[in-house]
Amino acid sequence: MFIFVVSFLMYLLLVWSGGAIPMIEVLIALILASVITVAFRSWHKGRKISMRGLDPKRWFGFFHYLFGPFAVGLAKANIDVAKRVITGDIRPGIVKVNPGLTTDVARTMLADSITLTPGTLTVDVDEEGAFYIHWIYVEDENPTEEQLYGTFGHWARRLAE
Known part of the structure; x- marks a missing residue:
């Protein structure tokens, strides 16, 4: 249908x-x-x-995420990257993190959110669901989700699983 x-x-x-x-x-x-x-x-x-994609509550939740947490994360990342470009304070690298997402839709949503945010780029997702992310300033070789992409993982779980 x-x-x-x-x-x-x-x-x-x-x-x-x-x-x-x-x-x-x-x-x-x-x-x-x-x-x-x-x-x-x-x-x-x-x-x-599934008819879950037609649920108005899901659409409202997605728009809330898009214009709320994602927009705030995007603004913070733009400021951070601009500061790093001006000062030259970069330490690029690729880190591995497993957010534990089970559906392809949730993985795609998180990967796209990470890639659209300046300073990070989703390079690959392996069979177990681990993400390989290029990060402009690697603070920790084994970062937490919060360090790397804030609340994006929480929202991907909430909206797409």
Whole structure:
């Protein structure tokens, strides 16, 4: 159902020109969404589709994270990197940390949050879920989550697991 709804709405969004959408476009959207849904189910037979992504509480939580903790972390990191560029006080390196995330969505959310924050870059994630992160100033060879990326791991667990 989720694949159908997303496909249907995306098609209508692409053909919408500001006015009313012609009925033929709605019909095409229904047919196309049906074909995509059937194709997805045949390609991913064992995979269950969850409706959790449509929950308004999840969306509110994500926007709260995006404009709250992530925005604050982003601002702090920008200031820190600017200070380090001006003073030349850098000690780059790659560190390993295992946040213990179990889902791919949570790992992707955390990896993207780390990479979007100046001064850190997610280099790799291994099979056990350990992250290899390039850090502009390595304070500790075995850093805690809080030292490395603040509360991002907590939010990834809360929103995506």
